[in-house]
């Protein structure tokens with residue numbers, strides 16, 4: 176049975192639907208990415224799935240428990256790292272974990288094992304407030320997995336963390352998933368999306384794409400050309416107005432020019448006198464398009 180199997184989740188605040196008919200399946204041991212623009216309803220979905228918020232409509236199961244009737248059982252088996260994870264700055268790493276262990280009535284070994292498991296033992300006496308962003312995230316992760324949850328919900332866990340620390344954090348997540356933990360992670364970083372087994376893209380409350388990264392890219396049906404130009408800025412301005420050109424994104428001195436109609440795109444580039452070659456469509460190109468499309472649908 177899947178770790179998450181929910182259908183038709185809907186939630187409105189003050190008469191405005193912020194989650195609209197979202198269905199989601201996440202297999203056990205899977206790292207599922209949850210992506211979408213700010214305010215698109217990711218956190219609200221996560222809160223409904225872990226029993227913190229009651230949906231207006233929709234139902235389903237998380238870890239085999241009904242999200243409406245068995246919220247307590249779900250909460251016990253879920254680790255939830257919120258966007259603004261809080262800990263006591265003037266307590267050490269170990270003291271912070273001991274506090275959390277107390278909340279869950281866990282034995283002292285739980286703290287020791289968690290410190291060791293996440294490579295925190297040598298830093299256990301360091302004050303949490305003095306840790307760098309990466310180590311703070313590691314402490315937050317430690318606090319969330321100490322009670323050995325079966326499902327880990329991570330809400331933008333690495334915002335503001337440097338690339339090396341982010342990579343190490345993700346190595347950790349993959350290690351936990353390999354041991355059977357299911358992970359649902361919301362992120363705005365494309366490289367993190369690419370590290371998920373499958374991704375789910377939500378915009379304006381609706382789930383509009385899901386699958387593996389290659390599947391999501393392929394389903395968008397976009398063609399991308401790489402264009403080099405002496406004056407990329409000028410060319411970009413012209414191309415943005417050309418028929419068939421849907422996106423123009425400068426990357427250094429190269430432009431990534433994207434559209435759904437390959438022939439129209441080639442025509443536009445030829446007419447603009449651009450020198451171009453085929454490129455790979457990125458996940459970011461796809462998301463920008465999906466975002467634009469769903470905004471049009473809302474209008």
Ligand SMILES: Nc1ncnc2c1ncn2[C@@H]1O[C@H](COP(=O)(O)OP(=O)(O)OP(=O)(O)O)[C@@H](O)[C@H]1O
Nearest residue numbers: 188189193211212213214215216217218219220258
């Ligand atoms: N308790 C609440 N009361 C009223 N409005 C809320 C509440 N919680 C969330 N919202 C609104 O619902 C919408 C969706 O918010 P949510 O936090 O789920 O989005 P998100 O996709 O997680 O965004 P972000 O990427 O910025 O974290 C937002 O417009 C938000 O202001």
